[in-house]
Amino acid sequence: MQRLNIVITGHVDHGKSTLIGRLLADTDSLPQGKLESVKKMCENNARPFEYAFLLDALADEQKQGITIDSARVFFQSKKREYIIIDAPGHIEFLKNMISGASRAEAALLLIDAKEGVAENSKRHGMLLSLLGIKQVAIVVNKMDLVNFSEIAFTKLKVEYSEYLATLGIKSDIFIPISAREGVNLIEHSASTPWYKGPTVLEILDSFKSVEEKENDDFRMPLQDVYKFTRDNDDRRIYAGTVTSGELHVNDEVIFYPSLKRSRVASIESFNTPVKNSVKESEAIGFTLQTQIYVRNGEVVARADQSAPKVSNRFEANLFWLGTKPLELDKPYKIKIGSAQSTIYLEEIKRVIDGDTLDRANEPSVGRHEAACVIFRVHDLLAMELFAENQKLGRFVIVDEYDIAGGGIITEVLEQYTTRRTKALHVSDLLVDKASTNADFEEELFALLRKHFPHQFPTDNIG
Amino acid sequence: MDHLDRLEAQSIYILREAYRSFPNLAMLWSIGKDSTVLLWLTRKAFFGHVPYPLVHIDTAFKIPEMIKYRDEIAIQWDLNLVVGQNKEALAKGETFVNGLDRLSCCKKLKSDALKYTLDGTWARRKWNPYKKVWEDELNGAPYTGVIVGVRADEEGSRSKERVFSARDEKSEWDASTQPPELWNQYKTDFAPGTHVRIHPLLEWTELNIWEYIERENIPIISLYFDQGNGKRYRSLGCFPCTAPVDSVASNPKEIIEELTSGKFKDIAERSGRAQDKDGGGTLEALRKEGYM
Numbered sequence: 001m002q003r004l005n006i007v008i009t010g011h012v013d014h015g016k017s018t019l020i021g022r023l024l025a026d027t028d029s030l031p032q033g034k035l036e037s038v039k040k041m042c043e044n045n046a047r048p049f050e051y052a053f054l055l056d057a058l059a060d061e062q063k064q065g066i067t068i069d070s071a072r073v074f075f076q077s078k079k080r081e082y083i084i085i086d087a088p089g090h091i092e093f094l095k096n097m098i099s100g101a102s103r104a105e106a107a108l109l110l111i112d113a114k115e116g117v118a119e120n121s122k123r124h125g126m127l128l129s130l131l132g133i134k135q136v137a138i139v140v141n142k143m144d145l146v147n148f149s150e151i152a153f154t155k156l157k158v159e160y161s162e163y164l165a166t167l168g169i170k171s172d173i174f175i176p177i178s179a180r181e182g183v184n185l186i187e188h189s190a191s192t193p194w195y196k197g198p199t200v201l202e203i204l205d206s207f208k209s210v211e212e213k214e215n216d217d218f219r220m221p222l223q224d225v226y227k228f229t230r231d232n233d234d235r236r237i238y239a240g241t242v243t244s245g246e247l248h249v250n251d252e253v254i255f256y257p258s259l260k261r262s263r264v265a266s267i268e269s270f271n272t273p274v275k276n277s278v279k280e281s282e283a284i285g286f287t288l289q290t291q292i293y294v295r296n297g298e299v300v301a302r303a304d305q306s307a308p309k310v311s312n313r314f315e316a317n318l319f320w321l322g323t324k325p326l327e328l329d330k331p332y333k334i335k336i337g338s339a340q341s342t343i344y345l346e347e348i349k350r351v352i353d354g355d356t357l358d359r360a361n362e363p364s365v366g367r368h369e370a371a372c373v374i375f376r377v378h379d380l381l382a383m384e385l386f387a388e389n390q391k392l393g394r395f396v397i398v399d400e401y402d403i404a405g406g407g408i409i410t411e412v413l414e415q416y417t418t419r420r421t422k423a424l425h426v427s428d429l430l431v432d433k434a435s436t437n438a439d440f441e442e443e444l445f446a447l448l449r450k451h452f453p454h455q456f457p458t459d460n461i462g
Numbered sequence: 463m464d465h466l467d468r469l470e471a472q473s474i475y476i477l478r479e480a481y482r483s484f485p486n487l488a489m490l491w492s493i494g495k496d497s498t499v500l501l502w503l504t505r506k507a508f509f510g511h512v513p514y515p516l517v518h519i520d521t522a523f524k525i526p527e528m529i530k531y532r533d534e535i536a537i538q539w540d541l542n543l544v545v546g547q548n549k550e551a552l553a554k555g556e557t558f559v560n561g562l563d564r565l566s567c568c569k570k571l572k573s574d575a576l577k578y579t580l581d582g583t584w585a586r587r588k589w590n591p592y593k594k595v596w597e598d599e600l601n602g603a604p605y606t607g608v609i610v611g612v613r614a615d616e617e618g619s620r621s622k623e624r625v626f627s628a629r630d631e632k633s634e635w636d637a638s639t640q641p642p643e644l645w646n647q648y649k650t651d652f653a654p655g656t657h658v659r660i661h662p663l664l665e666w667t668e669l670n671i672w673e674y675i676e677r678e679n680i681p682i683i684s685l686y687f688d689q690g691n692g693k694r695y696r697s698l699g700c701f702p703c704t705a706p707v708d709s710v711a712s713n714p715k716e717i718i719e720e721l722t723s724g725k726f727k728d729i730a731e732r733s734g735r736a737q738d739k740d741g742g743g744t745l746e747a748l749r750k751e752g753y754m
Contacts, residue, residue, distance in 0.1 A: 003465045071621040072614040074667055081465070083665060095642040099624070102644045223475070224482050228511040230540070237509055241475045241646075270506045271678060281463055283474035285509060296482065321642050335647050396647040401656075406644040 003081045004209050007101040009128065010110030011120035012089040015141040019110065019179035020073055020086050021051030023200065026186050029075045030054065051180065055086050079205045089120055094368050095321040098127060098406070106135035106207040108200070113152055113176070114145040117160055125160075126352065126370060129167045130317055130408060132390050137173040137203045143192065144178040150194045175200060216280070217305040218245030219384075219392060221337030222255065222298045226285070237268050237285040240300070240338060243391040247286070248277040252303035255294045256382035257310045261303060262288040297339030299382035299392065308382040308392065313346070313413040315374050316395070318365070322404030325364035326371075326397070332404075334377060336395035342378040343397065349373060365405075373407075376416050385409055466674050473500075473662040474507040475646060476625055477609065480660045481513060483650040484607030488544065488580070491516040493528045494698045495682055496611035496663055499671055502680050503662065504609075505539070515542040515588075517579060517605070521571035522552050523559070523700035531683045536589050543589040544599075546579025558702050571700075580605045580657070606652075609660045615667045623664060626650060629657045669721045676714035688712045696726070 008016045024030050034054065042049040055071060073084045087100040101107065107128050111121050128136055138160060146152040157174045164171055175184055176192050177200060183189040185200045198206065223240040247253070247264060254261045267275040268285045278284045299308050320326050326345055334343040351362045352370040365371040386393030386408035397405040463471070480487060489504065491497045504512050518532060536543040551557065551570040558567035578584040582602040590597050614621040624640050626648040641649050652658060666674075675682050685695045693706040707726075711717045720726045 001465065003468075071618070072665065073621065074615050096640065099640075099643045223478050226508060228508065228513065230511060233509075233511070235509070239478060239507075241471060268509050270510045271502075281468065281471055283471040283478070283507070333651070335650075391645075394645060396644050398651050401649070401651040401653050402641045403644060403647065403649055404642075406642075406647075 001081045002209055003083065004106065004207060005083045005085065005104045006106050006108065006204060006207070007085040007087050007104035008108045008110065009087045009097060009101060009124040010089050011112065011118040014089060014110045014112040014115070015179045016089060016110055017052035017055040017086055018050060019139070019141065019185070019200070020084055021054035022179050022182055023185055024054060024073065024075055025051060026182055027075065027077065027201070077201055077205055082204065091120060091368060097124070098131070098319070098321065101128060101133065102131050102406070104133055105210045107133050108137050108139050110139050110141050111156060111160065113140050113142045113156065116156060117163070121160070122163055123368070125164055125169065126167055127319060129169050130319055130370060132386065132394070132408065135207045136169060136171045137175060138171060139200060140174060140176045141179050143176045143183060144181055148176070148191045173197070173203060175203060216244035218247050218302045219243045219308060219389065220247070220284070220300040221339065221392070222294060222296055222300055223338045224296055225294070235268060235287055236291060237287055238300070239285040241283045242278060242280050243337070244280050244389060245302070245305070246277055246279040247302065253300050254303050254307070255298040255300055256308050257380040258294055258298055260292045260294055262290045262292055265289045297337065299337060308384055309412040310380055310382050311412050311415050312377040312380050313374065313416050314383060314409050315372070315411040315413060316407040316409050317370065318373055318405055318407030319370040320365045320367060320405040322367060322399045322402070324399065325366045326405060327364045333398040334375070334395050335398060336381060336383060337392055339381050341381060344376045345373055346376045347374040374413065380415070383409055383412060385412065466670065466677060469666055469670055470503065470506065470674070472665065473503045476648070476660065476662040477504055477507040479648055479650065480607055480609055481508070484658070486603055486605050487514045487607040487609070488517050488605040489514055489609035490611070491518050492611070492698070493518065493532050493683060495671055495675065495686060496613060498680060498682055499674055500609065500611040500663060502678060512539065512541055515544045517544045517546060517608070519572055519575045519579065520545050520547045521575070521700050522547065523557070523571070523702055525685060525698065525701050527685055528683060528698065535681070536591070537594070540591045541589070542591060544579070545587040546575050546584060548575040564703060580608060606656070607658045607660060609662065611663050612661055613666050613668070614664045623661055624649070625661050625664060627659045627661065628652060629659060669718065672714050672718050672721065676718065682714070686717070
């Protein structure tokens with residue numbers, strides 16, 4: 001059965017956990033006795049039963065009636081299996097909401113009919129667009145609190161559509177519901193005779209799974225190179241996950257940015273028939289006809305196809321979750337594909353505010369803010385525009401030990417070449433040392449092969 | 463790609479990220495179906511090799527077949543097997559069968575044994591696949607990264623886990639302060655002294671596990687199948703606290719039928735585990751202190 005990852009976002013108390021709890025209950029997706037045991041727990045603690053208690057599993061969550069971390073909830077419709085990600089709406093837990101949402105292929109965004117569009121409703125809309133989630137339905141909850149009024153619903157729909165349009169998101173799917181009363185979740189309700197659109201379950205089933213596209217050019221970020229010598233294994237295996245396209249035995253491959261090239265000798269796997277080709281999303285490994293030294297993080301492409309872009313400067317849309325603001329000229333770490341490097345914020349073009357959308361000339365990007373910025377990387381990196389290749393066009397920024405921000409590349413800029421004019425940072429030196437060692441190792445092996453060929457009968461350099 | 467191919471590829475990616483990020487990496491192997499699938503995925507990720515040690519916590523109350531199966535597979539697959547145990551508690555008889563309550567017993571024989579085996583405080587018993595002998599390792603280096611086979615569908619607090627999940631020096635877990643994890647970029651930078659759990663199976667369900675065991679023909683311990691008396695184990699643990707279920711399923715295919723349309727369709731997997739039932743939120747409490 002196919003599976004789809006869905007995230008449910010929205011402001012705190014707009015009813016996300018209630019919606020999921022009710023969906024689980026109404027589709028018989030709960031384990032036997034779960035509903036009864038939660039109802040009994042409520043009775044024992046003299047509190048009214050809420051469907052959200054089915055979801056909020058942590059003791060603190062139940063005590064405070066708030067979702068703290070996103071949960072993965074498994075659920076099945078007649079059509080397929082879902083992982084529903086219940087993302088917390090409280091601003092304090094925005095990082096947890098984003099962690100959950102980044103795994104999703106589609107989203108439901110909840111808005112409280114009575115309270116209306118909250119700042120977080122806007123922020124969540126913006127973050128979904130930055131995360132690249134294109135399938136979004138807006139669920140207007142708590143319609144029972146506005147007497148199922150069509151006018152209230154339409155007013156909210158117009159207001160939020162206008163906001164989404166400013167983000168470049170087009171969503172014309174708005175569903176009026178009451179999660180607590182089960183209105184328009186599985187079946188159309190007599191409470192909203194004026195609503196002719198799909199129910200929540202119908203909209204879930206209508207979302208498309210993000211299909212692999214087989215005609216894209218081949219890309220594989222090199223995750224690692226393995227040489228396990230145990231049991232006389234002499235394979236030198238280049239391993240990674242294919243982000244797009246197809247690769248076959250005997251294809252000529254080029255590694256970017258080093259530009260080293262060779263041909264695929266074999267595709268390696270365990271407990272499968274011999275493979276002659278691999279395609280998008282597979283975690284693979286291959287050997288090469290000649291032995292070359294390449295480093296983790298390079299991007300492998302086919303010589304007969306387009307090349308990824310290579311640069312050390314790019315423009316990006318970014319959101320920041322760090323406890324400390326993102327500052328100009330401070331060294332951070334970037335992780336993109338399987339590459340890691342030191343990165344500097346060169347320019348803040350504008351800070352995108354959830355409400356007013358644009359603020360120019362800011363000195364830094366604060367926690368929970370989004371911005372359009374220019375980054376400068378210490379090393380040359382292979383990258384893509386997000387619009388052309390989602391997986392190689394997105395990156396995260398690490399501050400000290402934590403992922404503190406994420407972003408998508410909107411433009412690859414001309415290389416920055418006079419980097420030595422800046423004072424060196426310790427992290428620069430570390431990166432330099434690694435690359436010097438790599439070059440040295442390669443030269444050393446070349447010399448050894450030349451002068452001691454008998455030591456390299458199969459020309460394996462490991 | 464079908465859904466099992468996707469789950470497999472995602473888990474392999476995570477295992478490879480763990481392997482390149484942690485110099486002192488180990489994997490917990492409970493002998494159960496999930497961690498045995500994880501072991502199989504490891505051989506897939508590393509092309510037949512298992513490049514890190516497997517740690518088993520032997521409470522001395524495991525069902526005897528489990529130990530036999532463990533040692534057989536270790537020899538067959540050339541595994542670097544490390545066994546840890548709370549010898550002191552066992553010697554003093556501080557166990558459930560001697561009157562201790564279940565949760566305290568779990569804490570001593572599982573959580574404490576795990577903690578002090580991982581950090582190298584207690585001696586580790588290691589199978590040497592080259593010499594084919596057991597050796598004691600004293601003052602071993604701490605394992606800073608530990609791969610664990612927990613699944614999000616097992617229980618509420620597990621549904622909130624990160625793939626790369628940091629524990630502080632006391633192995634404690636605080637669900638409200640977990641760092642962000644974006645797309646397939648996981649947290650792989652840690653302050654010295656941090657202990658990290660890596661969870662490659664979070665998005666697998668019990669059903670997915672059995673579908674995969676069947677598809678790959680993974681040699682799983684026979685306790686999961688009808689023992690000839692119309693009973694089998696659905697979840698394995700210590701024998702005083704784990705009960706078999708009534709079932710005549712004798713192979714993965716029949717178990718899949720039970721889970722999809724048969725008698726276990728709506729029954730939670732750990733319903734045979736007594737320690738989950740001692741009051742509300744107890745597994746969360748155990749997990750905060752380092753329980754898996």
